[in-house]
Amino acid sequence: MTKTVGLLVMAYGTPYKKSDIEPYYTDIRRGRKPSQAELDDLTQRYEAIGGLSPLAGTTERQGEALVNALNESGLYKDTEFKLYIGLKHIHPFIEDTVIQMHKDGITEAITVVLAPHYSKFSIGSYNKRAKEKADEFGITLHHVNSYFEQPKFIDYWSMRINEVLENIPVDEHDDTMLVVSAHSLPERMILESNDPYPEQISKTARLIAEHIPLKHISVGWQSAGNTGTPWLAPDVQDLTRELHGILGSKHFIYTPLGFVAEHLEVLYDNDYECKVVCDEVGAMYHRPPMPDTHPLFIGAIVDEISNIY
Ligand code: FEC
Numbered sequence: 001m002t003k004t005v006g007l008l009v010m011a012y013g014t015p016y017k018k019s020d021i022e023p024y025y026t027d028i029r030r031g032r033k034p035s036q037a038e039l040d041d042l043t044q045r046y047e048a049i050g051g052l053s054p055l056a057g058t059t060e061r062q063g064e065a066l067v068n069a070l071n072e073s074g075l076y077k078d079t080e081f082k083l084y085i086g087l088k089h090i091h092p093f094i095e096d097t098v099i100q101m102h103k104d105g106i107t108e109a110i111t112v113v114l115a116p117h118y119s120k121f122s123i124g125s126y127n128k129r130a131k132e133k134a135d136e137f138g139i140t141l142h143h144v145n146s147y148f149e150q151p152k153f154i155d156y157w158s159m160r161i162n163e164v165l166e167n168i169p170v171d172e173h174d175d176t177m178l179v180v181s182a183h184s185l186p187e188r189m190i191l192e193s194n195d196p197y198p199e200q201i202s203k204t205a206r207l208i209a210e211h212i213p214l215k216h217i218s219v220g221w222q223s224a225g226n227t228g229t230p231w232l233a234p235d236v237q238d239l240t241r242e243l244h245g246i247l248g249s250k251h252f253i254y255t256p257l258g259f260v261a262e263h264l265e266v267l268y269d270n271d272y273e274c275k276v277v278c279d280e281v282g283a284m285y286h287r288p289p290m291p292d293t294h295p296l297f298i299g300a301i302v303d304e305i306s307n308i309y
Helices: 018-028 036-048 055-072 094-103 123-137 151-166 170-175 187-192 197-209 236-247 269-281 295-308
Strands: 003-011 079-087 108-113 140-143 176-183 216-222 251-255 284-286
Touching (some): 055 079, 055 295, 079 094, 151 295
Parallel strands (some): 003 079, 176 216, 251 284
């Protein structure tokens, strides 16, 4: 008999329409409404990337690609994985999706967050929300906590960087800087809990360095909030100015590999803000495509699932 196991894919979520921006932003701020100026600023950033973010559609496609790859992997005989999507800041919220799993008779599920590195404040918080609800119904969850070390994940980014390098003259490779980045987080939270997140990002950069012919690689942080307290630094824009000042790099390749899709934080914070700095210092801006549903990326998650289930 075939057993049905849930595949709970969790992601950040994005407004579906303009009127969703305010409640979405309020949810991100844990129930505190943004001021009109903050709301206008966020709305203007969405407008700059075309009105809304493409993230909602990408999350669905990534979930579908993952469940198909898992069901076709041949790793699990007599098991059919059923996809459920649960979002952090907009419907379908994680808790409501777990309720739906229970209604569908699911008693066991694998959880995957569409973010490759573990922090108590990102993956940890998704997992906690899913588990608290699942415990109410006696659903057993198996968590994928990270997949940044999976060889296929490293291969994906190395391949993309090497593709960019094919378009940069070889004699300019030593004047090329790779900026590896992830979403910043408040420094105090990270230090107090000895969180593995910063080291996991640095390790990703070291693993990629083994597969690319570049001398210059730096780790930076992006998309920090304005809380008046320090966030993980250096910010990618400051880093670009500083590195250009020291090395005079002609090319900057940005790999925001803490994310897995093209969305506001990449399309605005990299493609607009970092490009502005590159233009200002007279360097070329490059940003390879994000993983989306690339088979190497989906394969990396399948391989990690096979380690935990
Ligand atoms: O395309 C889209 O519409 C959504 C893109 C989006 C992704 C994303 C991922 C992460 N965030 C993380 C942490 C924080 C912390 C705060 C915070 C604030 C925002 C705001 C927007 C936003 N984030 Fe986000 N994040 C995305 C979007 N994020 C919009 C609010 C306005 C702004 O600050 O720009 C600060 C919360 C606070 O004020 O208290 C902290 C982390 C990730 C990567 C992991 C993940 O995907 O879950 C970490 C995508």
